Amino acid sequence: xxxxxxxxxxxxxxxxxxxxxxxxxxxxxxxxxxxxxxxxxxxxxxxxxxxxxxxxxxxxxxxxxxxxxxxxxxxxxxxxxxxxxxxxxxxxxxxxxxxxxxxxxxxxxxxxxxxxxxxxxxxxxxxxxxxxxxxxxxxxxxxxxxxxxxxxxxxxxxxxxxxxxxxxxxxxxxxxxxxxxxxxxxxxxxxxxxxxxxxxxxxxxxxxxxxxxxxxxxxxxxxxxxxxxxxxxxxxxxxxxxxxxxxxxxxxxxxxxxxxxxxxxxxxxxxxxxxxxxxxxxxxxxxxxxxxxxxxxxxxxxxxxxxxxxxxxxxxxxxxxxxxxxxxxxxxxx
Amino acid sequence: xxxxxxxxxxxxxxxxxxxxxxxxxxxxxxxxxxxxxxxxxxxxxxxxxxxxxxxxxxxxxxxxxxxxxxxxxxxxxxxxxxxxxxxxxxxxxxxxxxxxxxxxxxxxxxxxxxxxxxxxxxxxxxxxxxxxxxxxxxxxxxxxxxxxxxxxxxxxxxxxxxxxxxxxxxxxxxxxxxxxxxxxxxxxxxxxxxxxxxxxxxxxxxxxxxxxxxxxxxxxxxxxxxxxxxxxxxxxxxxxxxxxxxxxxxxxxxxxxxxxxxxxxxxxxxxxxxxxxxxxxxxxxxxxxxxxxxxxxxxxxxxxxxxxxxxxxxxxxxxxxxxxxxxxxxxxxx
DNA sequence: CTCCCTTATGCTCGTTCTGAGCATAAATGG
DNA sequence: CCATTTATGCTCAGAACGAGCATAAGGGAG
Numbered sequence: 001x002x003x004x005x006x007x008x009x010x011x012x013x014x015x016x017x018x019x020x021x022x023x024x025x026x027x028x029x030x031x032x033x034x035x036x037x038x039x040x041x042x043x044x045x046x047x048x049x050x051x052x053x054x055x056x057x058x059x060x061x062x063x064x065x066x067x068x069x070x071x072x073x074x075x076x077x078x079x080x081x082x083x084x085x086x087x088x089x090x091x092x093x094x095x096x097x098x099x100x101x102x103x104x105x106x107x108x109x110x111x112x113x114x115x116x117x118x119x120x121x122x123x124x125x126x127x128x129x130x131x132x133x134x135x136x137x138x139x140x141x142x143x144x145x146x147x148x149x150x151x152x153x154x155x156x157x158x159x160x161x162x163x164x165x166x167x168x169x170x171x172x173x174x175x176x177x178x179x180x181x182x183x184x185x186x187x188x189x190x191x192x193x194x195x196x197x198x199x200x201x202x203x204x205x206x207x208x209x210x211x212x213x214x215x216x217x218x219x220x221x222x223x224x225x226x227x228x229x230x231x232x233x234x235x236x237x238x239x240x241x242x243x244x245x246x247x248x249x250x251x252x253x254x255x256x257x258x259x260x261x262x263x264x265x266x267x268x269x270x271x272x273x274x275x276x277x278x279x280x281x282x283x284x285x286x287x288x289x290x291x292x293x294x295x296x297x298x299x300x301x302x303x304x305x306x307x308x309x310x311x312x313x314x315x316x317x318x319x320x321x322x323x324x325x326x327x328x329x330x331x332x333x334x
Numbered sequence: 335x336x337x338x339x340x341x342x343x344x345x346x347x348x349x350x351x352x353x354x355x356x357x358x359x360x361x362x363x364x365x366x367x368x369x370x371x372x373x374x375x376x377x378x379x380x381x382x383x384x385x386x387x388x389x390x391x392x393x394x395x396x397x398x399x400x401x402x403x404x405x406x407x408x409x410x411x412x413x414x415x416x417x418x419x420x421x422x423x424x425x426x427x428x429x430x431x432x433x434x435x436x437x438x439x440x441x442x443x444x445x446x447x448x449x450x451x452x453x454x455x456x457x458x459x460x461x462x463x464x465x466x467x468x469x470x471x472x473x474x475x476x477x478x479x480x481x482x483x484x485x486x487x488x489x490x491x492x493x494x495x496x497x498x499x500x501x502x503x504x505x506x507x508x509x510x511x512x513x514x515x516x517x518x519x520x521x522x523x524x525x526x527x528x529x530x531x532x533x534x535x536x537x538x539x540x541x542x543x544x545x546x547x548x549x550x551x552x553x554x555x556x557x558x559x560x561x562x563x564x565x566x567x568x569x570x571x572x573x574x575x576x577x578x579x580x581x582x583x584x585x586x587x588x589x590x591x592x593x594x595x596x597x598x599x600x601x602x603x604x605x606x607x608x609x610x611x612x613x614x615x616x617x618x619x620x621x622x623x624x625x626x627x628x629x630x631x632x633x634x635x636x637x638x639x640x641x642x643x644x645x646x647x648x649x650x651x652x653x654x655x656x657x658x659x660x661x662x663x664x665x666x667x668x
Numbered sequence: 669c670t671c672c673c674t675t676a677t678g679c680t681c682g683t684t685c686t687g688a689g690c691a692t693a694a695a696t697g698g
Numbered sequence: 699c700c701a702t703t704t705a706t707g708c709t710c711a712g713a714a715c716g717a718g719c720a721t722a723a724g725g726g727a728g
Binding site for chain 1: 426651
Binding site: 261262280283302303304305306308 | 702703706
């Protein structure tokens with residue numbers, strides 16, 4: 001763009017107020033890289049110093065775009081080439097910085113979600129694929145209500161009850177109800193809300209790091225691996241987004257090999273969404289939406305009767321406005 | 335949804351392969367502020383110098399969070415207090431900057447979507463509410479196919495045909511089909527994809543600014559107001575997001591007054607989505623999802639028979655996992 | 669005052685979609 | 699050959715959906 005014809009947006013009244021532009025800041029790029037192998041949703045984590053973290057690095061001058069910068073960091077750190085990449089969120093609280101003090105740099109961070117087809121052995125020794133339920137044990141409902149809720153539920157209730165006043169208490173109770181669906185329906189997409197509540201209640205390690213709150217008997221620090229800075233929060237957001245998107249865009253197929261069985265597809269969807277689906281209805285849905293087509297081959301690697309191998313039918317993108325894998329239902333039995 | 339992975343074309347630049355952290359950069363904050371009055375979806379635009387633009391300003395040191403910085407800029411520029419605010423996207427191509435040359439600053443920009451309840455007279459003289467269809471005339475299908483498609487369709491086809499080679503041509507044709515649904519189904523959510531295609535095809539003013547392409551008879555520059563830098567792109571993204579979100583979260587109610595009629599609600603949804611809905615089915619949907627409750631009052635301001643006034647039933651948030659205004663159907667007649 | 673236009677509201681009917689099962693098929697490992 | 703496992707086919711009732719018909723209740727024109 002030519003500078004003369006396209007001035008950058010500037011305040012309508014530049015004189016209106018003081019406030020120095022924030023020059024001392026750094027832009028970080030972080031990637032939540034997701035794959036599915038068998039029954040497990042995997043995320044690529046880098047072990048580096050103390051905590052596990054997501055592949056990430058600062059935006060550099062020679063990065064043409066943010067996404068390009070991200071790809072280059074990921075490849076440098078994990079030797080993983082990314083396929084489908086989408087931006088998740090930009091974190092930029094002023095307190096989110098490297099050092100304290102007057103010349104504290106504000107650490108802006110742009111988080112991305114990337115989907116890759118297979119979990120390669122993760123070239124670098126420091127990079128490893130981890131099930132994302134290692135970080136969020138309470139998000140896996142495939143075998144029913146996780147036992148960990150015996151600790152979560154009373155802990156959160158205690159936190160709500162310990163509110164400074166009734167109004168805050170009611171607010172907390174409502175947020176709990178919304179996020180966890182205690183009593184009513186649970187929404188598997190509200191991963192971030194759940195994590196944030198546990199954070200605020202001081203039940204995850206990061207929340208304690210931040211506030212210096214000690215875990216109490218009523219509100220114990222939960223099992224579930226922690227991550228550096230706010231990387232676990234980014235992961236929560238990524239899971240939430242993916243669980244939502246899977247329903248109205250055919251993104252699961254970005255995670256599948258070129259040909260696969262319907263059972264494998266269902267396993268992948270269940271792994272991501274954390275719930276079990278009714279098998280027959282799932283296949284009916286996939287087939288009647290014509291999301292897949294026959295390859296003509298079959299495999300008996302899956303156990304019982306050999307299964308047809310199918311492939312994603314790309315043309316469906318042009319035919320239906322919002323093809324996706326709507327989750328037909330839940331229930332532990334299949 | 336996120337901007338398509340194909341970035342808007344930008345002139346290739348020789349890469350100095352230096353790995354310097356990018357210190358010289360500015361963070362911009364921009365807001366797409368949406369309201370609905372009667373039949374029109376409105377966006378708050380600031381006239382400043384040449385082009386219209388979105389309320390925006392740089393992130394400053396005293397802004398505790400990005401969102402807070404945004405609110406402060408918006409209030410300073412438009413005297414509008416924001417309600418529901420959500421982050422849209424962060425733009426950060428290296429070419430997106432003020433000046434060329436060695437010390438070019440990279441201009442990162444974080445765009446937000448804000449919903450406000452009523453279109454106040456826009457305090458500042460420079461700020462004005464504009465129908466968003468002024469910027470995107472091709473997005474309003476409430477009265478059937480907009481006449482402007484007589485220019486769009488052949489223009490885009492010519493662009494696809496003018497591809498440097500067959501592969502690119504096929505790719506372009508597929509993207510057109512996907513975004514505009516020529517022939518098949520149209521997806522009202524693909525606002526951004528449509529804008530980006532028109533941009534690449536040199537059919538919107540911003541695309542010409544970028545490339546210095548002249549409009550040709552086959553590919554005329556379309557009517558539709560332009561905006562500064564990439565603000566129209568941000569608006570496209572905001573519309574796309576809102577059109578999507580309205581279907582699975584009760585966000586329309588953020589735009590409605592405390593009490594309203596079902597007709598007004600339908601008008602708002604139609605204004606946002608750009609399509610007409612079947613009236614009876616729309617009401618059935620709203621009522622059986624128990625999204626609203628009776629106020630007991632009625633109004634005859636709407637024309638014919640007086641209508642009941644209802645209000646949003648907030649408790650629905652706790653009851654159903656994903657309450658939203660699914661669009662019951664289309665068709666010009668009601 | 670009545671007719672007509674307008675918007676609101678109620679209800680139906682056939683189709684499609686969904687949830688939940690029953691039943692059969694075709695491998696594998698004793 | 700049998701038990702086990704996964705794949706696949708099919709049914710059936712209830713809910714949701716698309717498309718109308720029909721009536722109600724205002725205001726304005728004549």
